[in-house]
Amino acid sequence: MKQRMKIKEGLSYEVVVRDRHGKVLERIAAPSRSYARAWNQCLYVLNRHTGYTITDTSGTGQYISVSSSVLRANAGVGEIGYGIRVGKGTTPVTINDYALEAPCGEGTGPDQFLHQATSASSPAVAGPDCSFWLRRVMVNNSGSTISGIQEIGCYVMMKYSPAHYGLGYRDVLPGPVYIPDGGSITVTYTLKVTV
Amino acid sequence: MKRGLWYKATVRDRNGKVLSCENRRSRSMLGNWYRILYAHMASTSTSLVHTSGNSWGVINFGDNWKFVAAANEDYIGIVIGTGVAAVTIDDYKLESQIMQGTGSGQMRHLASTPSWPSVAGSSCDFLTSRTFLNNSGGPITVRESGIYCRVKGPTYYGYACIVRDVLATPQDVPDGGSITIDYTLRITA
Numbered sequence: 122m123k124q125r126m127k128i129k130e131g132l133s134y135e136v137v138v139r140d141r142h143g144k145v146l147e148r149i150a151a152p153s154r155s156y157a158r159a160w161n162q163c164l165y166v167l168n169r170h171t172g173y174t175i176t177d178t179s180g181t182g183q184y185i186s187v188s189s190s191v192l193r194a195n196a197g198v199g200e201i202g203y204g205i206r207v208g209k210g211t212t213p214v215t216i217n218d219y220a221l222e223a224p225c226g227e228g229t230g231p232d233q234f235l236h237q238a239t240s241a242s243s244p245a246v247a248g249p250d251c252s253f254w255l256r257r258v259m260v261n262n263s264g265s266t267i268s269g270i271q272e273i274g275c276y277v278m279m280k281y282s283p284a285h286y287g288l289g290y291r292d293v294l295p296g297p298v299y300i301p302d303g304g305s306i307t308v309t310y311t312l313k314v315t316v
Numbered sequence: 317m318k319r320g321l322w323y324k325a326t327v328r329d330r331n332g333k334v335l336s337c338e339n340r341r342s343r344s345m346l347g348n349w350y351r352i353l354y355a356h357m358a359s360t361s362t363s364l365v366h367t368s369g370n371s372w373g374v375i376n377f378g379d380n381w382k383f384v385a386a387a388n389e390d391y392i393g394i395v396i397g398t399g400v401a402a403v404t405i406d407d408y409k410l411e412s413q414i415m416q417g418t419g420s421g422q423m424r425h426l427a428s429t430p431s432w433p434s435v436a437g438s439s440c441d442f443l444t445s446r447t448f449l450n451n452s453g454g455p456i457t458v459r460e461s462g463i464y465c466r467v468k469g470p471t472y473y474g475y476a477c478i479v480r481d482v483l484a485t486p487q488d489v490p491d492g493g494s495i496t497i498d499y500t501l502r503i504t505a
Contacts, residue, residue, distance in 0.1 A: 158440040167381035187378045192356040241358035253345035
């Protein structure tokens, strides 16, 4: 007897830009094309229950062992070592990416955002789907518009202490987005499997 | 960039001759895969039904997702069965698992052998393989496969079914023969 149901597994993103009043200026939603090598390597560490050298977001190989910190993404306010990030890079995603090309930093200086906490929904089963999302709001209090935001991604923790982080996934947007002073950009990644 | 899971089922006779082979994309990451992923990414706990049928949940813990298995262990790693029920999102075990042993309808479970993650061209993948020997004295038809992994709930350790496939073609394993199941998790740029 053949299996009749088709199961799809995927990652998608939504980017919403708002002005200082909360008015939505732009919304982009698309399938992600972007799991990175470190993602599979972290899964390998967990699946095989072993250690493995993985390139961190600084480009340095780090020996990562099994721990509860592997794949953690729930970064707190102002924490940019892990969690969802945005940047100004435009280079297409490759399998060997280990970080965003030009990530925006934390702060109120030029091209910096105030990173809110990365939040997550509980996994939900709705019909044939099981999914959850990760979301982060980044506020522009730099005093001027931040232009040319064109890459997004998610850094995951690989080791708690000393802290090492890896690139979970990265996407290049179809075009640049502009976040006005006082405005914000919200990035939501949804991880879903569908029967 | 694409991500996916593939499986390959290879049946051999007692002399090692390949009798049949099925190689296709898995249709089967289950809801439990995502529940464990959520527990890790959000560093929290969530509900999950273990292979025992108990709703013991899962918390963020280093032992989660372990599916490397030793010989004779039929509660973890790649597992096989005779069930034909279509996969559903909330499957928590195989429909009818073939257990460890040499009795009727049983097969000997060898250790699983994961390979290192490798990058070749635009892909990064790693493979986990397990061979099952049929020393039952009669033929056994394998119709389903899957992966059980270790999980820790707030109170109890247990095991969760995170992958299940119903084979497109039932694989007949003769007495003295074997079936090898390979699962490959791959990302392709």
